[in-house]
Amino acid sequence: MAGILDTVDQRTQLVGENRLEILMFRLVGRQLFAINVFKVQEVLQLPKLTLMPHRHPYVCGVVNLRGQTLPVIDLSQAIGMRPLVPSEQSTIIVTEYNRSVQAFLVGSVDRIINLNWESILPPPGGAGRQHYLTAITKVEEQIVEIIDVEKVLAEISPMSTRVSEEKLADPVLEKARGREVLLVDDSTVALNQLRETLAQLGIRTHSASDGLRALNLLKKWADEGQDMTERLLMIFTDAEMPEMDGYRLTTEIRQDPRLRDLYVVLHTSLSGSFNEAMVKKVGCDNFLSKFQPDRLVEVIRERLLRDR
Structure with a gap:
């Protein structure tokens, strides 16, 4: 995955054209999931993981990345699927949401693909992980589920809505x-x-x-x-x-x-x-x-x- 985000600056040209690029990945099994490339800082092999006491059940531990300490979240477990087992071969996706940076543990990363927003559809109603999706799309006849990362993060660390x-x-x-x-x-x-x-x-x-x-x-x-x-x-x-x-x-x-x-x-x-x-x-x-x-x-x- 080295260099997968090297041309991210060029992707700003997609904005205003009703287009986006998604990073596709797998958790457990063959189902493809995705998040917006603009929210991804980098994709890399899991660095040394440090366990923390009293951590949230979805947080595997923390890693030190160029002097910054980041929580590593098991994205599979967070959306109601079987937990992933961290190892030296594991992959993490480092993202920035709502002015915070965190890493998501995933099974494997697939690729980046350019889409039109018109091909991105609301998720069907239902229970289970459907509650953690903002949208779905189809790539080469396979359904891709786009994860509501804001919901995942809100469950781990709820944000206050109170005005001072x-x-x-x-x-x-x-x-x-x-x-x-x-x-x-x-x-x-x-x-x-x-x-x-x-x-x-x-x-x-x-x-x-x-x-x-x-x-x-x-x-x-x-x-x-x-x-x-x-x-x-x-x-x-x-x-x-x-x-x-x-x-x-x-x-x-x-x-x-x-x-x-x-x-x-x-x-x-x-x-x-x-x-x-x-x-x-x-x-x-x-x-x-x-x-x-x-x-x-x-x-x-x-x-x-x-x-x-």
């Missing part, structure tokens, strides 16, 4: 009470985090699980003659979603004269420096890394001050 008392005391936020916001994300964990935080401000929420559903909802409201900037205070959209990503959603909004003045915030677990550039490219109004309740409130405050 200092932020809540801001009188500007009174103008947010009773307003409506559209949330667009394929992760139920991310949607729930947003709802719980926004509820503290008295904000009502609508939600959609991908960009296409969100766009259809917005157009439906517009077709009914609603003033969209009056109806919605703002939109929070994830970047990567089945069928239509957040970048394409923003582009579509800007191209529709009934929607183009909506305030759109890119809310994502992808790296900040990358997304700040993409915000300008597709025309978002703001960027917010997951998940920061106080920073989220600051973004809402910035939006409210626009109305003055």
